[in-house]
Amino acid sequence: MSETLAPGLYIVATPIGNLSDLTPHAARILTEADVIAVEDSRVTAKLLAHIGVRKSMTRYHDHNADKVRPHLIERMASEAVALVSDAGTPLISDPGFKLVRDARAAGRAIHTAPGPCAAIAALTLAGLPTDRFLFLGFLPSKAGARASAIAEVAAVKATLVLYESGPRLGAALEALHQGLGNREAAVAREISKKFEETVTGTLEELAARYADVPPKGEIVIVVGPPGEAAPAEEADVDAALKEAMSRLSPSRAAAEVAQKLGLPKRDVYERAQQLK
Numbered sequence: 001m002s003e004t005l006a007p008g009l010y011i012v013a014t015p016i017g018n019l020s021d022l023t024p025h026a027a028r029i030l031t032e033a034d035v036i037a038v039e040d041s042r043v044t045a046k047l048l049a050h051i052g053v054r055k056s057m058t059r060y061h062d063h064n065a066d067k068v069r070p071h072l073i074e075r076m077a078s079e080a081v082a083l084v085s086d087a088g089t090p091l092i093s094d095p096g097f098k099l100v101r102d103a104r105a106a107g108r109a110i111h112t113a114p115g116p117c118a119a120i121a122a123l124t125l126a127g128l129p130t131d132r133f134l135f136l137g138f139l140p141s142k143a144g145a146r147a148s149a150i151a152e153v154a155a156v157k158a159t160l161v162l163y164e165s166g167p168r169l170g171a172a173l174e175a176l177h178q179g180l181g182n183r184e185a186a187v188a189r190e191i192s193k194k195f196e197e198t199v200t201g202t203l204e205e206l207a208a209r210y211a212d213v214p215p216k217g218e219i220v221i222v223v224g225p226p227g228e229a230a231p232a233e234e235a236d237v238d239a240a241l242k243e244a245m246s247r248l249s250p251s252r253a254a255a256e257v258a259q260k261l262g263l264p265k266r267d268v269y270e271r272a273q274q275l276k
Contacts, residue, residue, distance in 0.1 A: 001034060001078055001079055001080075002032050002033060002034050002079065002080040004032050005029065005032045005033060005034075005080035006080065006109060007076060007077060007078050007079055007080060007108075007109065008076050008080065008081070008103075008108050008109030008110060008111060009072075009076050009081050009083060009099065009100065009103045009108055009109070009110045009111070010029045010033060010080060010081065010082045010083065010111045010112070010113060011083050011089075011090050011091065011096070011100070011110070011111070011112040011113065012026045012029050012030060012082050012083065012084050012090070012112075012113045012115075013026060013088060013089040013090070013112075013113060013114055013115030013116055013117065014026065014044075014047055014084050014085065014086075014087060014088065014115070014116070015047070015087065015115075015116055015192065016087045016088045016116045016117070016118045016121065016191055016192055016218070017087075017116075017190065017191055017192025017193035017196070018192045018193065019046075019047060019050045021115070021116050021192055022047065022050070022051065022115070023113065023114075023115045025113045026113040026115055027051050029080075029082050029113050030047075030048065030051065030053060030055065030082055030084075031051065031053050031055075032080065033055065033080045033081065033082035034056070034075070034079035034080050034081065035055075035056045035057070035058055035072075035075060035079065035081055035082070036048075036055055036056070036057045036058070036081075036082045036083075036084060037057075037058050037059075037060040037068075037072055037081060037082065037083045037084070037099070038057045038058070038059060038060065038084055038086075039059070039060070039061045039084075039085050039086045039094065040059075040061075040086055041057045041059060043086045043087075044057060044084055044086075045057070047084075058071075058072065060072065060083070060095075060096075060099070061094075061095070062094075062095050065095045065098060065099070069098065069099055069102060070102075072099065073099075073102055073103050073106050073108060076103060076106075076108040076109075077106075077108065083096055083099060087116075087118070087218070088116050088117050088118050089114070089115065089116065089117040092117060092118075092119065092135070093137045093138065093163060116192070118163070118191055118218065118220050119135050119161045119163070119220060121188070121191045121192065121220075122161060122186070122188040122191065122198075122220035122222050123159070123161060123222060125186065125188050125191070125198040125222075126159075126185075126186035126188065126198065126200065126222035127186070127200065128159050128184060128185075128186065128222055128223075128224045128225075129159050129224065129225060130159065132157065132158035132159065132225070133158050133159040133160070133161055134153060134156055134158045134159070134160050134161070135161045135162075136149070136153065136160055136161065136162045137162070137163055138162070138163050138164065139162060139164070139172055139175070141168065143171075143175070146171075146172070146175050147175060147178070147179055150175060150176060150178075150179035150180060151179055154179055154180055154226070155226065156225075156226075157225050157226060158225050159222060159223065159224055159225055160221075160222070160223040160225075161220065161221070161222055161223075162220070162221040162222075162223075163218075163219070163220060163221075164219045164220075164221055165219065166189075166214040166215050166216055166217065166219060167214050168214075169187070169210045169214055169215065169219055169221075170207060170210040170211040170212070170214060172221065173185075173187075173203060173206050173207035173210060173221070174207040174211070176203050176207075176221070176223060177203035177204050177207050180203065180223060180226070181203075181226070182202045182203055182204045183202065183203055183223050183224045183225075183226065183227075184200070184201075184202060184223075184224040185200070185201065185202065185203050185206055185221065185222060185223045185224060186198055186199065186200045186201075186221070186222045187199045187206055187210070187215075187219060187220075187221055187222075188219070188220045188222065189215055189216075189217045189218060189219045189220070190216075190217040190218065191218070191220070193217070195217070197215075203223065236261070237257065237261065237263070237268065237271060238271070238275060240257045240260065240261065241253055241254070241257050241268070241271060241272050241275055242275065244256050244257050245272065245275070245276070250269065250272040250273060250276050251269065251272075253272055254268040254269035254271075254272045255268075255269075257272075
């Protein structure tokens with residue numbers, strides 16, 4: 001049992017690129033923990049070697065999480081258990097949230113050592129609005145499911161952040177272009193590494209750039225929010241009102257059309273009265 005760390009779960013963010021990005025707080029936890037739950041022991045072993053530590057590791061990933069989780073939670077009663085992913089902040093696109101959920105249900109203490117996260121780092125590099133953003137993880141690999149996932153967020157007024165692999169990047173960008181229109185976007189890769197690169201442009205430009213030249217490395221796509229819709233033409237308002245008033249009262253028709261076209265209800269109601 002660790003003599004300095006209290007028993008419980010310690011969520012530890014690890015470098016996404018440069019190993020020097022590991023915080024002193026994270027390094028201390030990894031040094032003093034009784035066991036480290038890891039995705040790939042070979043990856044974490046390199047990080048531990050960087051700080052001069054040899055430590056007991058238990059593999060915890062998508063394929064064995066349900067089996068390993070009860071054992072880890074049992075150990076947390078008397079030992080300090082650190083949770084890491086291969087890179088970045090645990091729980092972001094990995095099964096760690098279930099470990100946190102069940103540890104809390106079992107009354108275990110939970111601590112965090114915050115640090116690198118590729119999604120946040122890419123946002124800082126993209127030069128796109130950051131006041132509201134939505135993290136989507138990885139898009140589905142099949143075209144139909146991917147298109148459906150994009151359609152679900154097309155109207156969200158926020159910057160979108162996605163993870164992607166090099167071989168799938170071109171297809172993902174083209175699907176985003178088709179589903180979202182030609183928004184401003186950025187492709188960030190190899191963040192905090194020697195060959196870090198961020199390419200900006202429209203989705204159409206980026207899809208063309210990467211169509212036949214898949215890049216290497218870990219990749220984050222950042223897509224700007226939708227622009228303001230063009231104001232509705234008077235003829236469009238009239239047509240929508242006539243159709244709605246064939247089913248509804250002028251008041252309810254005006255409310256429906258105002259919401260659909262993003263117009264002031266009072267103005268639409270006045271037009272409905274004129275048409276009536």
